[in-house]
Amino acid sequence: xxxxxxxxxxxxxxxxxxxxxxxxxxxxxxxxxxxxxxxxxxxxxxxxxxxxxxxxxxxxxxxxxxxxxxxxxxxxxxxxxxxxxxxxxxxxxxxxxxxxxxxxxxxxxxxxxxxxxxxxxxxxxxxxxxxxxxxxxxxxxxxxxxxxxxxxxxxxxxxxxxxxxxxxxxxxxxxxxxxxxxxxxxxxxxxxxxxxxxxxxxxxxxxxxxxxxxxxxxxxxxxxxxxxxxxxxxxxxxxxxxxxxxxxxxxxxxxxxxxxxxxxxxxxxxxxxxxxxxxxxxxxxxxxxxxxxxxxxxxxxxxxxxxxxxxxxxxxxxxxxxxxxxxxxxxxxxxxxxxxxx
Numbered sequence: 001x002x003x004x005x006x007x008x009x010x011x012x013x014x015x016x017x018x019x020x021x022x023x024x025x026x027x028x029x030x031x032x033x034x035x036x037x038x039x040x041x042x043x044x045x046x047x048x049x050x051x052x053x054x055x056x057x058x059x060x061x062x063x064x065x066x067x068x069x070x071x072x073x074x075x076x077x078x079x080x081x082x083x084x085x086x087x088x089x090x091x092x093x094x095x096x097x098x099x100x101x102x103x104x105x106x107x108x109x110x111x112x113x114x115x116x117x118x119x120x121x122x123x124x125x126x127x128x129x130x131x132x133x134x135x136x137x138x139x140x141x142x143x144x145x146x147x148x149x150x151x152x153x154x155x156x157x158x159x160x161x162x163x164x165x166x167x168x169x170x171x172x173x174x175x176x177x178x179x180x181x182x183x184x185x186x187x188x189x190x191x192x193x194x195x196x197x198x199x200x201x202x203x204x205x206x207x208x209x210x211x212x213x214x215x216x217x218x219x220x221x222x223x224x225x226x227x228x229x230x231x232x233x234x235x236x237x238x239x240x241x242x243x244x245x246x247x248x249x250x251x252x253x254x255x256x257x258x259x260x261x262x263x264x265x266x267x268x269x270x271x272x273x274x275x276x277x278x279x280x281x282x283x284x285x286x287x288x289x290x291x292x293x294x295x296x297x298x299x300x301x302x303x304x305x306x307x308x309x310x311x312x313x314x315x316x317x318x319x320x321x322x323x324x325x326x327x328x329x330x331x332x333x334x335x336x337x338x339x340x341x342x
Contacts, residue, residue: 216326
């Protein structure tokens with residue numbers, strides 16, 4: 001289940017930060033009588049009674065008239081792309097497409113929680129592995145441990161898929177690309193889930209009858225729009241030299257020499273055409289997409305489904321094809337038709 005994202009909007013000094021602190025039971029946001037204390041969105045993960053795992057997002061005052069006021073307002077309203085519920089604090093009027101609760105000074109926290117519980121969208125349980133596995137299946141996970149892998153840890157999609165397979169009663173076995181051959185000598189997996197960057201290598205080692213997919217493809221199906229992504233990947237064949245491609249990352253990280261989005265995908269694209277590649281990390285998703293011939297979005301492991309869906313809608317409104325890392329890599333390596341899609 002994803003965390004429910006609740007965003008707080010209102011004028012400066014309307015009590016947004018005080019309310020967020022009260023809900024969290026700790027000082028998350030700095031509170032001051034001076035207008036403009038909150039300058040950038042502040043996020044806090046918290047468990048709320050009856051709502052479960054949530055992310056509370058405090059925003060800057062929408063009436064900020066300082067030199068940086070317009071930019072602060074833009075950043076605050078950009079939070080709507082990831083918000084599931086909006087809390088309007090004080091004298092503010094916003095026309096929103098998401099469930100909204102209006103809060104006035106003096107209302108108790110419990111009263112607000114009760115109203116939030118009433119409007120919060122009900123989340124359906126979604127399996128990353130969809131209908132691809134059954135109880136008792138032997139599933140082989142191929143997980144590169146290169147310089148991009150966090151030291152001493154697995155990346156989030158690997159952890160999520162591994163835990164889900166255990167919960168679903170599957171026999172999950174793990175290996176690296178280097179140990180894949182020895183793993184296949186010992187077992188005959190019912191399906192294989194790999195990192196997209198080694199699609200071609202893993203596919204070559206497997207019988208054609210063994211279902212193959214990737215962590216990024218599973219995320220694309222769970223958080224994005226897998227059919228739109230597959231259709232968007234076809235634009236790769238039409239790219240011409242000089243056209244622009246946007247690589248969109250939902251998170252921010254310091255890239256290494258083996259980075260998928262900043263190194264490997266651009267290199268594969270340029271084998272087809274001398275395209276110009278722009279990188280948008282974190283919240284820096286462009287408002288104007290009209291200059292792009294293709295958008296390739298990351299798996300979105302740290303992003304909410306709401307945010308990923310919002311970006312897909314923006315791309316479609318702009319008439320720009322959009323796909324994701326896993327689907328794009330399968331297309332670029334010539335095996336998209338081979339990949340199993342949930």
